[in-house]
Amino acid sequence: METFFSGKAWVYGDNVDTDVIIPARYLVTSDEKALAEHCMEDIDETFACGVLKGDIISAGNNFGCGSSREHAPISIKGSGVSCVVAKSFARIFYRNAINIGLPILECSETDRISKGDIIEIDLAEGSITNKTKGETYYAKPFPEFLQELIGLGGLVPYVQARLSEQSTVQE
Amino acid sequence: MAMTLAEAIIARHTKDPVEPGAICRVSVDFAFTNDITGPPAIKEFKKMGATKVFDPMRCAILPDHFSPAKDIASAEQIKECRVFADEQEMLFWDVGRVGVEHAFLPENGLVLPGEIILGADSHTCTHGAMGALATGVGSTDLAAAWALGETWLRVPETMKVSYEGTPSEWICGKDMILALIGKIGVEGARYMALEFHGETLAELDLDDRFTLSNMAIEAGGKTGLINPDEKLLKYASARASRHFEPLFADKDAVYAKSISIDVTGMEPQVAMPHLPDNVKGVSEVTGTPVDQVFIGSCTNGRLSDLRVAAKILKGKKVYKKTRLMVIPASYEVYRAAMKEGLFDIFLDAGASISTPSCGPCLGGHLGILASGERCVSTSNRNFVGRMGSPKSEVVLAGPMVAAASAVAGHICHPREIV
Numbered sequence: 001m002e003t004f005f006s007g008k009a010w011v012y013g014d015n016v017d018t019d020v021i022i023p024a025r026y027l028v029t030s031d032e033k034a035l036a037e038h039c040m041e042d043i044d045e046t047f048a049c050g051v052l053k054g055d056i057i058s059a060g061n062n063f064g065c066g067s068s069r070e071h072a073p074i075s076i077k078g079s080g081v082s083c084v085v086a087k088s089f090a091r092i093f094y095r096n097a098i099n100i101g102l103p104i105l106e107c108s109e110t111d112r113i114s115k116g117d118i119i120e121i122d123l124a125e126g127s128i129t130n131k132t133k134g135e136t137y138y139a140k141p142f143p144e145f146l147q148e149l150i151g152l153g154g155l156v157p158y159v160q161a162r163l164s165e166q167s168t169v170q171e
Numbered sequence: 172m173a174m175t176l177a178e179a180i181i182a183r184h185t186k187d188p189v190e191p192g193a194i195c196r197v198s199v200d201f202a203f204t205n206d207i208t209g210p211p212a213i214k215e216f217k218k219m220g221a222t223k224v225f226d227p228m229r230c231a232i233l234p235d236h237f238s239p240a241k242d243i244a245s246a247e248q249i250k251e252c253r254v255f256a257d258e259q260e261m262l263f264w265d266v267g268r269v270g271v272e273h274a275f276l277p278e279n280g281l282v283l284p285g286e287i288i289l290g291a292d293s294h295t296c297t298h299g300a301m302g303a304l305a306t307g308v309g310s311t312d313l314a315a316a317w318a319l320g321e322t323w324l325r326v327p328e329t330m331k332v333s334y335e336g337t338p339s340e341w342i343c344g345k346d347m348i349l350a351l352i353g354k355i356g357v358e359g360a361r362y363m364a365l366e367f368h369g370e371t372l373a374e375l376d377l378d379d380r381f382t383l384s385n386m387a388i389e390a391g392g393k394t395g396l397i398n399p400d401e402k403l404l405k406y407a408s409a410r411a412s413r414h415f416e417p418l419f420a421d422k423d424a425v426y427a428k429s430i431s432i433d434v435t436g437m438e439p440q441v442a443m444p445h446l447p448d449n450v451k452g453v454s455e456v457t458g459t460p461v462d463q464v465f466i467g468s469c470t471n472g473r474l475s476d477l478r479v480a481a482k483i484l485k486g487k488k489v490y491k492k493t494r495l496m497v498i499p500a501s502y503e504v505y506r507a508a509m510k511e512g513l514f515d516i517f518l519d520a521g522a523s524i525s526t527p528s529c530g531p532c533l534g535g536h537l538g539i540l541a542s543g544e545r546c547v548s549t550s551n552r553n554f555v556g557r558m559g560s561p562k563s564e565v566v567l568a569g570p571m572v573a574a575a576s577a578v579a580g581h582i583c584h585p586r587e588i589v
Contacts, residue, residue, distance in 0.1 A: 015357055015446060019554040023561075024534040028237070028244030030211040030310075042561040062358040062391060066554060067533070068293040070211050070309035090391060091362050092293055096309035145194045145323065159219040159315045 001101070001153055003123040005082035006131075007054030010040075010047060011115040014060035018072040018093065021064065027071055035071050036078030053080035056121065058113040060086065064093025073097045083121050085110055085128055085139070098146060099155040105139035112137065173421035175329035176396045177364040180304040180418050184287050191328045191427065199229075200286035200303075202316040203262075205272055206234035206245065208291035209252040211310035216317055224259050225320030228413075231262035231281070233272040236529045241536035270501025270527040273297035273385065273469035278503050280410030284399045284417035287324075289316045293388045294469050294551065299365075300377065300384040301407060302399035302417055307388060327393045328427035330360050333369035336435030341585055343479065344379030345471055345549065345569030347371070348386040349440035350432055353450025361391030363427065366420060371434050372397065377406055378475040385470045386551050389447040439584060441547075442567035445555045453572055453584050461566075463546040464495045464577040465558075467525075468532045471549035471570050472500030474507050480574040481513040483585050484520040490580030495522035496538045498530045522577070534558050540565075547576045 020042045022035055029035065040047040057076065063086035064072060073096045076084065083103040087110055097104045103123055113119065117132040126139040142150065152158050174182060174189070182189045184197040204212045209232045216224075224230040232252045237245035256263030262281075269275060273294050276282045284302035288295060291313035298305030308322070316322045334347055352359070365387045372380070380397055387395030397403070399417040407415065438452040466472070466480050477499060489495045497517050499505040505527060508514060517524055531538035532550040540546055540559035545566065548558065553565035566582065575585035 017552075017554045019533075019552065019557050023556050024207075027207045028242065028248060030214065042556040062361060065357060065391065066293065066388075066552060068208065068291055068295075068307040068309050070208065070291075070311060073309075074211075088358070088361065090358070091393060092307050092309060095312055099309060099311040143194060143325075155311050155315050156215060156218050159221070159318050162319060163220055 005054055005056070005121045007052060007056055007082055007119060009056050009058045009113050009115060009117045009119050010051065011113060012043070012057065012059040015062045015065055016059050017066035018064055018069050019066055021072040022069065022075040027069060030071060030074065032074050032078030035075035039075040039079045048079065051079045051081060054082045055080065056119050057081055057084045058110045059084070060110060061088045063089050065090035068092045070096045070100060073100055073102045077102045098149055101154040107137050107139045109137040173423040173425065175364070175424040175426065176302070176366055176398055176418065176420040177304055177327055177329050177394065179420065180285060180287060181324060181326055183285065183418060189326055191326050193326045195324055195326060196321055197287055197324050198321050199289050199316045201229050201282060202289045202313055203231040203233060203272065204291040204310065204313050205232070205236050206238055206249045206252055207236045208310045208313065210248050212291055212314040212317070213251060213255045215311045215314035219314060219318050221318035224261050224317040227259055227261040230259070230317050232256050233264060233269050233275060235269055235271050236533065237535050238528055239266045239526065268502065270503070271469045271472060271529055274473060274500035274504065277301055277381070278410065278501055280407065280412040283411055283413070283415035284404065284407055285415055289313060289322055294385055296387040296392060296394045297381055297385040297469055299387060299395040300380040300397050302397060302403060304394055304396070306394045325362065327362060327364040329364045329366050331426040331429040332365055332367050333429070333431045334367065334371035334434055335369050335431055336371060336433040338371060338434040338437060341439050341571055342434055342437055343569045343571065344375060344382035346437060346440040347432065347434060348383045349442055349450050349567065350437060352386060352390050352448050353440065354432070355390055355430065357389060357446055357448045358391040360387065363392055365390070365392045365395045367395065367397050373400065376475055377402065378473040381473065382470055386447070389551055439569060439572045441572060441582065442553055444553050444564040444566065447551065447553060447567060453582065456582050457584065459582040460545065461493055461547050461576050461581055462544040463538060463540065464493065464573050465531055465538055465546055465548040465550065466496070466570050466573050467498030467500060467530060468550035469500060470551045472498060472504065474504050476549065476570040477504065477508045477513050480570040481516040483571055483574040483588055484578065485516050487520055487578045487588065489521040489577045493577055493580045495520065495577040496525065496531065497522050498525045498537065499527055501527050531558050547573050547582060549573050
């Protein structure tokens with residue numbers, strides 16, 4: 001799994017909900033690219049057409065609140081965003097992002113990041129370096145179990161491993 | 172150690188040590204998706220290399236969001252769910268039999284006290300009113316639960332919410348939960364379980380309790396638990412599809428936070444755009460024009476909701492520039508409302524009545540808003556674009572305020588209409 005990213009920042013405030021990340025009118029598919037075309041469009045019409053591979057989203061508290069739709073982190077991942085950094089995440093979005101392998105970091109200093117700042121992220125270190133401002137911020141470390149899950153590449157490989165353990169036991 | 176209800180339920184389902192903040196591997200009693208979250212769950216289930224769901228009688232798909240299929244793409248999604256459910260011989264109900272999932276499942280005794288329930292729908296917290304640790308997850312988590320019959324949970328800290336006092340006749344569960352969300356904010360209970368208590372709660376009927384638990388997620392909560400009482404156990408026993416053993420919080424359980432809300436003298440509450448914590452007393456916003464009113468959803472589409480709305484609408488007409496949509500949340504509710512004559516009242520008033528579905532709540536169908544329009548809705552979210560155009564507005568309210576606003580054509584206190 002890639003652990004080093006670099007890109008420009010897209011900045012949003014508190015309580016970015018999953019309805020604005022991907023409106024329900026587009027939930028007639030779960031295709032990553034199709035969803036990405038409409039990512040964030042109800043709060044930022046410039047995002048879907050302007051986002052480049054590696055860019056990051058920086059936000060305030062409670063990012064991803066609302067619906068359980070996994071289409072929200074899928075659309076962000078599909079848009080090419082490498083990582084979402086927020087002061088806090090709503091719990092279902094937090095699980096979903098880890099499960100599908102969209103890197104997220106909890107960091108209390110996202111107010112320091114301005115739109116367009118060039119950001120480098122080192123997931124292994126949990127560091128967020130703002131090249132534009134010459135500053136480095138650190139993310140809150142994940143609980144041990146989640147580090148394992150992230151290391152495996154998400155929930156799918158975890159379940160694959162568990163199922164093959166079960167079938168070995170049965171044999 | 173004395174335990175909160177969330178802790179007691181997790182402890183029964185795990186071998187891991189249970190304390191707030193700990194991550195536990197727990198067994199799951201029931202796991203379901205809807206027609207939006209179903210297809211990605213099916214895809215991930217197959218990717219996991221799983222072939223059979225852990226127990227076909229404890230795994231379900233309920234097509235309620237875009238059903239009856241609103242277009243070709245949603246028809247394809249529902250078809251995918253139907254085919255998978257058929258292959259797995261798991262629970263699936265089609266149009267004419269299913270209802271809004273969070274109304275249908277308790278009615279059919281499929282979520283029960285003391286259980287752990289996972290739903291790929293954020294309003295799964297509704298079933299906390301059944302005394303179950305019920306929480307919303309995404310499709311991949313749900314697929315894992317189908318495959319393994321278990322999941323991981325972080326043991327939540329619990330916030331104790333006590334409702335005290337005597338409410339006026341204009342107050343219902345919706346006002347009580349909006350008052351809480353207005354007080355603690357949309358992330359006031361983030362990662363926490365809510366546990367509802369108090370003398371007012373004891374008097375509340377089950378429909379209103381479901382409304383309370385339903386909106387726990389709107390404060391960021393993992394679930395909204397209510398300790399089973401005689402009323403709930405009677406309901407659950409009469410409908411149970413399997414054996415269950417209720418659990419209760421210990422009297423000396425330790426709560427991370429306690430909050431008390433006095434309902435005496437409370438006026439009906441509404442949440443103005445665009446967050447559920449933008450809560451006002453109805454008198455503060457009386458007169459705000461309304462284009463559409465929606466009475467329904469997993470929050471307020473149950474029989475008692477329709478009854479109190481009908482009481483206000485009886486002999487009245489919906490304002491000529493306003494439209495009223497009524498969507499009973501299940502066929503059980505639909506039939507009961509019809510038999511009681513509520514449909515005549517709605518139709519005489521000039522309302523539409525649609526088949527059970529989530530309908531316009533999440534901007535699916537059956538009442539989407541155009542730009543510049545405002546809807547008073549008994550549902551649970553008023554985010555930007557939630558019910559249609561990103562330039563429309565949703566105001567959340569209880570069924571009495573909704574019905575009264577439909578008659579007045581503007582937001583108003585139901586007492587002004589009756």
